[in-house]
Amino acid sequence: MSDPYQALIVERHKHPLHAGRPAQFDAEGEGANPICGDKVHVYLRRAGMDVHYEAQGCAILSASADLMADAVAGKTAEQIAQLSRDFETLLTTGRENPALGGLNALAGLAAYSSRIRCATLPWSALAEALHHV
Amino acid sequence: MSATLRSFDVTVIREDFPILKQQVHGKPLVFLDSAASAQKPRAVIDAMRHVMEAQYANVHRGLHYMSEKTSDAFEAVRDKVAAFINAASRDEIVFTRNATESINLVAYTWGRTALRPGDAVAVSEMEHHANLVPWQMLRDAHGTDLRIIKITDAGEIDFDSLEQVFADGKVKLLAVTQMSNVLGSYTPVERLAKFAHERGAKILVDGCQAIVHRHVDVQAIGADFYAFSGHKLYGPTGIGVLYGKRELLEAMPPFMGGGEMIGHVTYEKSTWAKPPFRFEAGTPAIIETIGLGAAIDYVRGIGFEAIAAHEHELTEHALATLGNIEGVNIIGHAQDRGGVISFTMRHAHPHDIATLLDRQGIAVRAGHHCAEPLMGRMGVTGTARASFGMYTTPEEIDALAKGLLRIKQVFA
Numbered sequence: 352m353s354d355p356y357q358a359l360i361v362e363r364h365k366h367p368l369h370a371g372r373p374a375q376f377d378a379e380g381e382g383a384n385p386i387c388g389d390k391v392h393v394y395l396r397r398a399g400m401d402v403h404y405e406a407q408g409c410a411i412l413s414a415s416a417d418l419m420a421d422a423v424a425g426k427t428a429e430q431i432a433q434l435s436r437d438f439e440t441l442l443t444t445g446r447e448n449p450a451l452g453g454l455n456a457l458a459g460l461a462a463y464s465s466r467i468r469c470a471t472l473p474w475s476a477l478a479e480a481l482h483h484v
Numbered sequence: 485m486s487a488t489l490r491s492f493d494v495t496v497i498r499e500d501f502p503i504l505k506q507q508v509h510g511k512p513l514v515f516l517d518s519a520a521s522a523q524k525p526r527a528v529i530d531a532m533r534h535v536m537e538a539q540y541a542n543v544h545r546g547l548h549y550m551s552e553k554t555s556d557a558f559e560a561v562r563d564k565v566a567a568f569i570n571a572a573s574r575d576e577i578v579f580t581r582n583a584t585e586s587i588n589l590v591a592y593t594w595g596r597t598a599l600r601p602g603d604a605v606a607v608s609e610m611e612h613h614a615n616l617v618p619w620q621m622l623r624d625a626h627g628t629d630l631r632i633i634k635i636t637d638a639g640e641i642d643f644d645s646l647e648q649v650f651a652d653g654k655v656k657l658l659a660v661t662q663m664s665n666v667l668g669s670y671t672p673v674e675r676l677a678k679f680a681h682e683r684g685a686k687i688l689v690d691g692c693q694a695i696v697h698r699h700v701d702v703q704a705i706g707a708d709f710y711a712f713s714g715h716k717l718y719g720p721t722g723i724g725v726l727y728g729k730r731e732l733l734e735a736m737p738p739f740m741g742g743g744e745m746i747g748h749v750t751y752e753k754s755t756w757a758k759p760p761f762r763f764e765a766g767t768p769a770i771i772e773t774i775g776l777g778a779a780i781d782y783v784r785g786i787g788f789e790a791i792a793a794h795e796h797e798l799t800e801h802a803l804a805t806l807g808n809i810e811g812v813n814i815i816g817h818a819q820d821r822g823g824v825i826s827f828t829m830r831h832a833h834p835h836d837i838a839t840l841l842d843r844q845g846i847a848v849r850a851g852h853h854c855a856e857p858l859m860g861r862m863g864v865t866g867t868a869r870a871s872f873g874m875y876t877t878p879e880e881i882d883a884l885a886k887g888l889l890r891i892k893q894v895f896a
Contacts, residue, residue: 355839355843356836356839356840361895364895365895387834387835387851387865388852388856388859388865388866389833389835389865407865408835409833409834409835409836410833410836410895411835411836411839463839463842466839469835
């Protein structure tokens with residue numbers, strides 16, 4: 352079983368590339384987990400699908416949000432929807448998928464079903480933002 | 485097992501719990517989540533297996549050998565429970581599914597008949613949801629008031645707040661935990677019972693956590709109701725207990741309708757059985773009840789004096805060891821406290837702590853522990869929690885400390 356806290360996860364949690372509220376954005380969305388109180392707020396700039404976020408929660412949540420922002424940059428809404436489905440498959444099966452790039456670092460969560468929601472929360476928030484675009 | 489006290493040796497105790505030999509992720513299991521549910525000794529497992537293999541039928545119904553024998557074994561547990569908590573009578577022991585059901589039973593039956601709209605129920609800030617939500621539901625359905633007694637920052641009942649909550653004489657029930665499942669604090673239940681009674685109120689004690697660690701005497705406490713679950717007391721899930729003073733139970737209407745709880749039934753109407761059967765509709769958890777009996781025998785065989793002494797040492801060791809880790813913040817510092825320790829850690833979310841410890845074979849709980857409002861009160865969104873049982877060793881606490889140091893390195 353792969354480690355759910357691979358170096359990339361810890362690295363992105365500690366030194367995120369896309370964290371923070373941007374000065375300008377076209378849409379926003381929020382994901383909240385009432386079970387643990389964790390929250391993520393996603394900001395979307397439509398041009399180039401540029402995603403930033405503010406996360407309050409665990410390392411899995413913030414790293415997943417940061418890696419999501421990497422993955423969706425420059426993609427179309429349809430491509431993002433496909434990525435989101437592939438990502439969910441990764442989390443339930445633990446089988447890596449080359450199309451997912453850095454998101455594969457989260458494959459180890461397949462052994463922790465209670466933590467999968469931490470990783471999918473940013474994607475729910477992004478889906479909400481896309482809905483408003 | 486006889487009730488002769490054994491001299492306490494944790495390595496011998498551990499031999500009684502088969503699951504403790506398991507490995508998790510290739511590491512020895514370090515189980516520090518007993519406050520959620522305790523592991524089961526061989527005596528409980530064997531007793532339950534024995535019922536199913538050699539002595540099983542429905543209870544209180546059959547006129548045949550197996551039913552008679554099973555009814556005897558089942559009812560013998562009622563006597564055991566009565567003796568265990570020193571109830572005045574076996575008829576004061578109602579079997580439920582768990583402590584949650586016990587409290588809901590009181591809220592639904594006693595609450596809707598003995599309380600009038602405008603009367604108040606008081607609970608503390610450190611109640612489990614099981615001793616908060618049923619009273620919110622009663623308030624919404626029946627028009628009673630619900631009041632919250634403050635706790636101090638250390639995690640103890642604030643007696644000034646208690647006085648204020650009771651000041652207008654409307655509180656008719658004090659529903660309070662005997663030991664917080666988050667902070668580990670014991671509450672002075674004898675003093676609280678006296679306080680409530682002097683003001684014309686009854687007291688319900690949530691004994692889920694406390695009954696595992698210290699001897700409980702409901703008459704010495706002065707409890708009107710006392711609730712606990714079997715599964716935290718080294719017994720099976722699916723069996724809980726409600727103790728209620730006889731005169732209170734006798735005045736209460738049934739909780740659920742069905743078989744066993746009736747006196748006489750016609751198509752038009754029914755009369756109710758006497759307590760405790762009035763509150764035990766349907767086929768009970770026969771196997772689990774007998775398992776609970778075995779758990780009580782087991783615990784009494786070890787003895788609370790020995791259990792409490794061992795757990796006191798563990799708690800002192802844990803508070804000192806964890807307290808020494810820079811960045812670890814223990815939540816709650818009650819004077820009278822037991823082996824339930826909640827903590828947070830700088831730079832590490834409780835869920836990350838729990839998952840990373842799990843990788844090392846260490847089981848702790850993380851989150852709000854079914855006490856969400858208490859998290860806000862203590863200024864945290866969640867905590868990690870290590871909780872101990874009679875089988876916990878100081879070495880396991882050292883393993884936890886080592887695990888936390890490794891996590892600290894990961895997130896440093």
